[in-house]
Structure formats: structure tokens, C-alpha cells
Amino acid sequence: MPSILIVEDDKDIRDILKTYLEIEKFYVYEAESINEMNNFLNNNNVDIILLDIMLPDGESVDILPFIRAKNKNTGIIIISAKNTDRDKIYGIENGADDYITKPFNPREVIARVRALLKRLKNDDEKLQFGNLEIFSNNYTVKYKGKNIDLTAKEFEILYLLAKNSDKIFTRNNIIEKIWYEDDFITDRVVDVHISMIRSKIGKNWIKTIRNLGYKFNKSADEIGD
Numbered sequence: 446m447p448s449i450l451i452v453e454d455d456k457d458i459r460d461i462l463k464t465y466l467e468i469e470k471f472y473v474y475e476a477e478s479i480n481e482m483n484n485f486l487n488n489n490n491v492d493i494i495l496l497d498i499m500l501p502d503g504e505s506v507d508i509l510p511f512i513r514a515k516n517k518n519t520g521i522i523i524i525s526a527k528n529t530d531r532d533k534i535y536g537i538e539n540g541a542d543d544y545i546t547k548p549f550n551p552r553e554v555i556a557r558v559r560a561l562l563k564r565l566k567n568d569d570e571k572l573q574f575g576n577l578e579i580f581s582n583n584y585t586v587k588y589k590g591k592n593i594d595l596t597a598k599e600f601e602i603l604y605l606l607a608k609n610s611d612k613i614f615t616r617n618n619i620i621e622k623i624w625y626e627d628d629f630i631t632d633r634v635v636d637v638h639i640s641m642i643r644s645k646i647g648k649n650w651i652k653t654i655r656n657l658g659y660k661f662n663k664s665a666d667e668i669g670d
Contacts, residue, residue, distance in 0.1 A: 447562055448472040448491040452482045453524070454501055458547075462495060462524075465551040466558075478502045486512070491519060492565070493558055498525040498536070506536050513540035513596055518584055520561040520597065524549060533629040538637055540596050544629065564601065572607050575666025577646065579607055588646055598623060599642050602635075606651060606661035615658035 449466055453459045454477045463473045474491065476482040479502045482494075494516075498506050505512075506523070513521065520543075523536045528546040536544050542564075543557050565584075572579040578587040584600045586593040595603065601623050606614060614622075616632040624630040639651055639659060649665040 446470050446472050447493065447558075448474065449558065450474045450476060450482065450485060450491045450494045452476045452479075452494060452500070452505065453497045454478065454499075455497075458497075458524075461551055462554065465555055469555055471558075479505055479508065482512075486516060490516075493520040493522060493561060495554070495558075496521055496523050496541070498523060498527055498532075506539055506541075509536070509539040509541060514594070517594065517597070518565070520558075520565050522554075522557060522561065524554070530629050530631075534631065534634055537598070537624075537630065537634055540598075542597055565597070570608075572604070574607065574610075574650075574663045577650065577666065579604055586646065593645050595642065595645060599638055599645075602638055603642050603646070603651075603661075606659060607663070610661040610663045613654050613657050613660045618658065 449471050451459050451462050451473065453462070453475075459475055463475065466473045474485065474489070476485055478500050482505075494512070496505050498504050509521070521541045522543040522545060523541045524545045524547060525532070525536075526547040533544045542561055545554060545557060570581040572581075576589045580586070581604060584595070584597060586595055586600065586603065602619060605619065605622055616635045619635050620630050643651055647665065650662055652660045652662045654660050
């Protein structure tokens with residue numbers, strides 16, 4: 446069964462989430478602070494982290510890139526009372542896969558968890574373009590045999606473009622496919638993710654099609670990085 450770590454200092458909220466998740470047959474673990482979360486993750490793996498931002502020992506979003514770097518195959522859903530577009534974009538740009546605002550419907554949380562699990566556990570497939578290898582089952586990318594460290598969202602964008610290498614994707618297309626049309630995701634978020642992918646695998650793999658969007662360049666190896 447999938448495992449979930451709830452990181453939340455409000456016991457009532459933890460109890461509500463735990464009750465609904467256990468009804469759906471998830472293994473549930475709990476942490477009340479950043480320190481407790483880090484201690485848990487140092488010794489355990491989970492499928493998804495449900496993460497509050499405002500915790501007793503700091504704001505978790507500030508260390509989100511470090512959490513993501515150490516747990517790149519784990520889904521992260523922020524659940525927070527901070528509900529401005531700026532907060533949501535900051536959370537997504539720092540590595541969260543999804544963002545839910547408080548107060549929330551527990552059934553929506555379950556639906557978002559299941560949707561994220563489905564995305565994280567795609568059927569195994571390997572795409573190869575010259576020296577670039579993309580493995581869908583474990584979100585692994587290799588270039589010239591060397592592992593390239595992408596966040597989950599960066600991987601999903603790269604995989605989407607590479608799997609459909611003959612198609613041009615507008616920014617809205619990418620938002621629809623990767624973020625399921627969440628209204629707080631903007632063109633800027635897409636552009637930031639594309640820029641990060643290019644910085645890691647080389648700028649020529651993803652082409653900008655002026656006034657349209659982005660397209661994967663399956664012949665990038667022929668012209669170098």
C-alpha cells in the first residue's frame with residue numbers, strides 16, 4: 446500500500462487527514478515539525494508527503510529544494526493556509542507537485558493524492574535520443590551515462606515533450622497536462638521549469654517556437670549542447 450507522511454503541527458488537521466487516508470488503505474506517518482520530518486526521512490521512504498508550510502521551527506517551503514533533492518521520487522503536496530498566487534507559485538517553483546489551500550475538503554486531498562500517485566507510477570518506458578536516455582518508471586534521466594537530477598515536474602515536462610517529439614506544446618498545453626489546469630500556475634512557472642531543464646541537459650533539447658510554445662528536438666545531439 447502507498448505510504449503518506451503528514452507534516453502538520455495542528456493535531457486536529459493531522460487526525461482528519463489520517464482518518465480519511467487510512468480509510469483509503471494508505472500507510473500513514475506523522476511529523477509535527479521540520480526537524481521531525483527530516484529525522485523521519487533520513488531513515489524512511491514514503492510515496493507522498495503532505496506538507497504544511499508554517500511549522501513551529503520554520504517555513505518548510507524554504508527548505509523544499511533540499512527535501513526534493515533527497516527524495517526525488519517522492520510526491521510533495523503542500524497543504525497551507527497561505528493562499529495567495531505568490532505563495533502557490535513559490536511552492537511549486539521550489540519543488541512541490543501540488544498545492545491545496547486550507548480549509549480543504551478531505552476528499553479533495555484523497556483525489557489529489559491518487560492523481561499524483563498515478564503520475565509518479567507511470568508504466569515503465571525508456572525513451573532514447575542519441576546519448577539522452579529518459580526512464581519513465583523511476584523518473585531517471587541520463588546523458589552520456591551520467592544521471593541528471595531533475596525535479597518531478599521538470600521530468601514530467603521533459604517526458605511529455607520527448608514522448609511527443611513531433612508536436613508543439615503551448616504553455617497552456619503543458620499546464621493542462623502537467624498541472625491539470627490548476628488556476629494558480631502561470632506561463633512564468635512553465636518558463637522557469639523549461640529554463641531549469643535546459644540548464645541541466647543542454648539548451649538545444651527543447652526548442653522555443655516563437656509565438657507558439659515549445660518542442661522537443663530529438664536531433665539535439667547532432668549539434669551539441
